Amino acid sequence: MEPLARSRHCLREPIPEIADAARLLDAAVTAHLLGRRDVAEQLIRLANMPLLREYTESLWGAKSPHLQFRAVAGAPAHLDHESRAKERMPTRAEETVLFKRDGYHCRFCGIPVIRKEIRERIRKVYSDALPWGRKNIEQHAAFQLMWAVPDHVLPHSRGGSSDLQNTVIVCQPCNCARMHYTLEELGLADPRLREPARSSWDGLERFH
Numbered sequence: 001m002e003p004l005a006r007s008r009h010c011l012r013e014p015i016p017e018i019a020d021a022a023r024l025l026d027a028a029v030t031a032h033l034l035g036r037r038d039v040a041e042q043l044i045r046l047a048n049m050p051l052l053r054e055y056t057e058s059l060w061g062a063k064s065p066h067l068q069f070r071a072v073a074g075a076p077a078h079l080d081h082e083s084r085a086k087e088r089m090p091t092r093a094e095e096t097v098l099f100k101r102d103g104y105h106c107r108f109c110g111i112p113v114i115r116k117e118i119r120e121r122i123r124k125v126y127s128d129a130l131p132w133g134r135k136n137i138e139q140h141a142a143f144q145l146m147w148a149v150p151d152h153v154l155p156h157s158r159g160g161s162s163d164l165q166n167t168v169i170v171c172q173p174c175n176c177a178r179m180h181y182t183l184e185e186l187g188l189a190d191p192r193l194r195e196p197a198r199s200s201w202d203g204l205e206r207f208h
């Protein structure tokens with residue numbers, strides 16, 4: 001197999017439409033706060049772009065064309081369930097620390113991300129514009145793609161602990177795309193060795 005480059009930050013470069021969707025959602029929240037619910041509703045609908053769903057789906061699953069890996073000598077073994085760290089998800093207090101440290105951008109690909117709680121808050125007001133069914137296809141494409149999730153840098157199934165040093169905030173596609181592979185097996189640079197991305201994007205946290 002070809003040696004993989006060590007410098008990549010993520011498995012696939014984000015497409016420009018993700019930034020477009022973030023701008024639409026940011027403008028939607030601004031419109032909402034100004035009392036323009038009709039405008040906010042329209043902007044949330046516009047952000048639900050089929051291209052975003054295609055992007056997310058290209059990164060999900062073992063058949064993803066972006067999932068290239070190599071065997072690495074001495075790599076941590078795959079652990080059975082009993083041998084993995086007990087706590088898998090951060091507590092609410094730990095999550096607060098994580099977002100304070102990482103901000104609202106994926107630590108791998110750098111795209112803007114949104115917490116589930118914020119999505120739920122917006123959905124309470126704009127349920128028609130922000131569909132969220134059980135199946136992937138029934139979920140608003142931008143909110144699905146930009147969903148902020150805690151991710152184990154060394155995968156949980158490979159012995160990764162759930163402490164904050166081994167956890168970073170990432171987007172849903174980056175989280176799922178890595179599956180159970182280590183950074184080295186995927187040729188990914190360690191996101192903890194660079195500063196988190198910062199911008200005026202606030203994760204839509206000002207929505208209320």
Ligand SMILES: [Zn+2]
Nearest residue numbers: 106109171174
């Ligand atoms: Zn990402």
